[in-house]
Amino acid sequence: MLIGDVARRSGVSARMLRHYESLGLVRPKGRTEAGYRAYSGEDIRRIFHIESLRSLGLSLREVGCALDDPGFKPSKLIDDLIRQTRERIANETELLTRLRRIDAAEPAGWEDVLQIVALLQALGSESAGKRQRAALSSVEEVPVPVEVLVEAALSETDPNVAGALRWALARSGDRASALLAEGLGSPAAEVRKRAVQSIAEIPNGAATALLHDALTNPDIVVRRCAALALGARGVADAVPTLIDMIVEGTNDADAADALSALASDPALADQIATRLVDRLTHGTIEASARRRLAEALADIPGITTSRALADLSHDEDRAVALTATYILKLRNAR
Template sequence: MLIGEVAARSGVSARMLRHYDRIGLVPPTGRSRAGYREYGDADLRRLLHVEGLRSLGLSLSEVARALDDPGFDPAVVVDGLVAAARERRAREDELLDRLAQVRAGAPTAWPDVLRTVGLLRALGPGRTPAARQRAALTTVAADPRDGAALAAALLAEDDPNAAGALRWAVVRAAAAAVPVLVAALADDDAVRRRRAVVALADVDDPDAVAALADAYVDPDPEVRARALLAGGRRGDRRAVAPLVGLVVEGRDDVEAAEALGVLAEDPGVRAEITRRVADAAALADPPARQRIAGALAEVPGDGARALLERLAADPARPVALTATAVLRLRRTGG
């Protein structure tokens, strides 16, 4: 086969075939009387192997070694290619995120784009935590449309001081920040979901409230707890049963009791709280009953007092002492 036929059958250009010949990667078997390259079936098979290896990302020198060196270890090279591909994908994902954040800022002119890009650089991981904190504290005064970029930076922030500044900024740019935070609650990364739910708990926005309610059943216990505490403080009756569950479980039980106290300001909800607490106390072990007795300090009404009187006679002394102390506080108004 002459070079034109090989190019047609393989899809490799004649120019590239000549280059392969010059570097000794795919030399033709022979030459015609007129001096033209002639390729045999074995040459064509080698060419196809070359193209297959190149499609994996191997350089021409690596392809030559793979085909000619008996000691060549393909696993090592493939591992390196996998790492390089993942790095490229991470860079592309980072670029895509940055473009999405720029677009979320609703740019109408190139100065808007450059402003958002400058903010993203100021909040980037290459800056010190103190610099990121300063950038967050000074951004909202410049343009609240940058809430999307602030929210994205918050979801990636490890430093507690910088994260606190970013949450402060996100609350003040909530209109643009909330969609990013709500979307993060569907993320596979529990850490990002935790950061999102903490930020949403501080935002007074209908979409934030709805997203927090959806997070009551999040698979991560910390996300669930943060969402439930925020929902209870906002008077969401749906949080009653799982908040009682937090008290029984001993996870954030003091904060859960405070949230139940907010909910108990509504007489209708108060009756539900008392009923659920009584049901839980009937099945709980002594440490849980003691926490329940303590939580009832936050719940007014005759139903809570009657339950405390029963717990004051509990056979477990710590439970009885806690219930007695709470009853005394209720009588004295303490």
């Protein structure tokens, strides 16, 4: 078979076939009466083998070794190809993500593109200072897609940079809440924590709804952070979690402050006082937890609280009794 016929049947150009021959990959021994190359059936099979191996990413040198070296073992080469392919995919994915971010920012010209690229690089810098400055400038100076800010906030470990990113997200609109919600379901505890902390600083109804749902999150850290934020927003459903925090001694001062904020609503004050008293008088809890619950009553107004404190001033636990007596004196002095 002549080279033109082989090219048509194999899909390999005549020029490439000549290149294979120059490298010694294919060696057609046959010749026509006119002296042209004549490819045998074995030659054509070898061409198909060459193309098959090339489709896996092998170089022509590696193809030659695979076909001609009886001792050639593919395992290591295949492993290397897998690694190289993964690296290439990762690089291409990173590039695609960067391009999408730039496109989402809707740059008006190349100057805008360059500014966005510079900001993206700054957000990925090893310098915490550069990341912080980039986060602060992302709101007013250079518009950055909210996806970029969310990704940065969920991965940031420096507290100052994280605070700047949360500040930027709080000013980025409703879309930030929906994207951060995905972080609440992350398998990584730190990511879940960063997500709820970021949501807690977004002052809109979508964020409040997410925080409300987070009260039933399997992660106790998420539940506690959500309860503190909801307490400041006047959401009564946070009360049980806040009281649990006081009992457990976890951010108990912040939890007591949140209960105090909720108790500014007269309709909630008696409910909160009743719940605190129930925990004090029912069930078995440590003495230190009872003292914290008594202290939490200090900023809860209403007759229910006053009666509870009067009863607690005679409590068997001297520390609780003294705490209640002191709080009563302060309330009577007002």
